[in-house]
Amino acid sequence: MSALIKRILLLVLSMPVCLSFAQQRIKTSVNTNWQFYKGDIAGYPEKAANVKWEAVNIPHSWNTADVTDDEKGYYRGTGWYTKGLSIPMTWQEKEVSLYFEGASQTAEVYVNGHKAGSHIGGYTAFNVPIKKFLKFGADAVNTVAIKVDNKYDESIPPLTADFTFFGGIYRDVYLVATDAVHFDTDNNASDGVFVSTPKVSAAAANVNVAGSFVNQSGKAKTVQLITQITDKEGKLIIQKQSKLKAGAGQKVNFQQLITGVNKPNLWSPESPYLYKVTSVLVDTDTGKPVDEVSNPLGFRWFNFDAAKGFFLNGKHYKLMGASRHQDYKDMANALPDAMHVNDVELLKNMGANFLRVAHYPQDPAVLQACDRLGILASVETPIVNQITESEVFAQNCKNMQVEMIKQSFNHPSVVIWAYMNEVLLRLPYASEPEKRKTYLHSVAALAQQLEDITRKEDSSRYTMIPNHGAFELYNNAGLTKIPKIVGWNLYQGWYGGGLEGFAKYLDEHHRVLPNTPMIVTEYGADADPRVHSLQPVRFDKSNEYAVLYHKAYIKAVNERPFVMGAAIWNLADFNSETRAESMPHINNKGITTIDRQPKDSYRLYKAAMWQQPYVAIASKQWTLRSGIAEADDRLQCTQPVEVFSNQPEVTLIVNGVQLSTAKTVEHAALFNVPFVNGENKLQATTVVNGKTYTDEAVINFKLIPHTLKSETMPFTELNVSLGDKRYIVDEKLQQIWVPEQPYESGSWGYIGGEVYSMKGNGRIPYGSDKDILGTDNDPVYETQRVGIEQFKLDVPDGAYEVTLHFAELVSAKKGEELVYNLSSGSNAQPKMEAADRAFDVMINGTTVVSDLNNKNYLEPEKAYSSKVVVNVTAGKGITIGFKPVTGKTILNGLQVRKVY
Ligand code: GCB
Ligand code: CA
Structure with a gap:
């Protein structure tokens, strides 16, 4: 380091820590006290008083009741929301907007009867400026009304999919007020500031801060853009200042390259160290800060190597985790933030390091949790099963892709942007080969456009298309050559074929596409939490078959360095209205139930991935068992019980008596337990460095007499x-x-x-x-x-x-x-x-x-x-x-x- 730079650095670091800027941006949620009407209001606003409104809070979905009924289908149509807003007099000088984290799937926003804006797509945020329609002051009531619609629309993805397209304003709504001079709020609902790390090593890193700000003050302005990077403790690490000019009404782009962050604390799954980037605009006339936004910053570098796997900060990681949907038992998709966070914690507590946010961008709380907990993430737009060959459809896809990237750009957890899930699953034109050919070309052309947009918007992340297991089809259509990573959703041993087909498929990819990194983006087997079997077979929905299935998949993935990683389908059971089967309208491939109770397979994964000693009785939630007594004078029934562990051997104690010690094979030790009628207390233990780790289960066994006339x-x-x-x-x-x-x-x-x-x-x-x-x-x-x-x-x-x-x-x-x-x-x-x-x-x-x-x-x-x-x-x-x-x-x- 030159003496000069050293002096400048010293100067910067010794400057007073000036983080006490008054916050000029006001962002408050407006979730409570809405009125809702399920149906359309022809002749809004005049006719608004004619309908019967009901009181609701946001997050809200109008489909929650549809989930629990025994009927096919769910309401797909219009719903109206309305609410009165009181806007302080002091906001007359400000810019005001409504920020929606998501409304499914189209929205029109009205303020005092005027249409203020609209949005297409159910899974991305949007921001609607409303100032020009507002009345100010405590006495004035502003009527806000949102028309939301979730009906089928051939121009909006997803067209079809194995999940329920719940309707409503199901994520938070905010009122945002900024000074007339502010970071751009009109850039795809991003916060107008984009942070990236063009160069990172253990020794030093550069940070690039790019974006734009807007001057709506009516006169020319000169501002100082101050960027501060602070560490976890809030200590200022480095600061950069730039003087920028903007004419009245002008939007000005900026870019700051901040070099010389020395020996950064790296972000990783074990140590998700987060810095903070605070961006402040200071009006040079008054010397006052006028806007401020802050973003997380994680220093990490990564690459996918088609032969060797995924590397983060130079270290190899197998990306292991799950895909996740955003719904929950009896709540449709209208979840408070805390429940999104719980899910990421559930994943983290299993020892996972990867989340596939599928099949659409989710609540911001999800990626925030990934940043904090050290979960690497892939996010995708909801183009599922098929496309519509139209310009509008393509345009909607592209808009969503840009929104996704801009809205989630600053999350260090994101390493992959994806689009199109199994887009060739529902091929039209079965008997018209020429049309089929054109259709396949349209899909590839759209994929290429989405790929180009993604690379242009963000060259630092990888791109991916997740396909279903029809290798030739995707390969011939060109879809394996467009993205940087190919994802495969594979279900050998479930939908078809035997479990061994999985490994064969992986090897086939590696043989044909040796230079294309591959991730298993999905795999799973239904497990109805109520169903168990001592002779598990494919499609019996037993938890035991799911365990067999997952064991085989874990093994095959681990044995192949060229597999970057795998995402279980799914973290939790989820709503899919069109499904019949043992639990109608639910997809049971979750490793937890729809209310997030871990199933056996969750514990299997924990045994396979957890870093601390772990022992867990497999069918712990199967507390009610039954079987036939071995003989009239042998009032017991012997049944197998597995214990999952990451230790070489496990001991099982049954009703206080040591049964045996067994070796673990594929993360499980097998015991034959002689159950007696009534309560059976099982204790599994393993000793590591003199310390005993234990798991317990109490099983109520209903013993059936050997002969029904038994006296005993x-x-x-x-x-x-x-x-x-x-x-x-x-x-x-x-x-x-x-x-x-x-x-x-x-x-x-x-x-x-x-x-x-x-x-x-x-x-x-x-x-x-x-x-x-x-x-x-x-x-x-x-x-x-x-x-x-x-x-x-x-x-x-x-x-x-x-x-x-x-x-x-x-x-x-x-x-x-x-x-x-x-x-x-x-x-x-x-x-x-x-x-x-x-x-x-x-x-x-x-x-x-x-x-x-x-x-x-x-x-x-x-x-x-x-x-x-x-x-x-x-x-x-x-x-x-x-x-x-x-x-x-x-x-x-x-x-x-x-x-x-
Ligand atoms: C898939 C789809 C996913 C389904 C899953 C299943 O390949 O991508 O949306 O839910 O299979 O369970 O069939
Ligand atoms: Ca939220």
């Missing part, structure tokens, strides 16, 4: 899901459904019949993927035994309640067009006729259900149950007989409870 263990109840190998927990009723079994003398079970998988939508699911109406217990109704002849239970004498559960799974109803279907099979619906069946049910010889068919109670895809009281005498037990009249008999579920 009297029979109380049995809930059986027919055609099923799974256990299904009903938390509310504290009941557990067990798998069916063939009848054996002295015990219970079915006689006759077989199990089909209903082939829906070109794939072979477990049971059926129908949304069964009239019940929440869909998993029980979705499997059945067809052609059943009898169900027998050799119970002792007494009074019993027998409940029979039926649902017709074969129906002529046309299924929904499934926008998420990723199977390689055809999208065509299989032709199905309503089953022509009718049958009687007898219990111990008495007909209790007669001629059950789809013209009376057995309506397709609807739950039907019937409860019968049965007196068992003379040691006869219970025999339920099924007699076909036409077609085949069915039974979906059976409950038997001893009353006395």
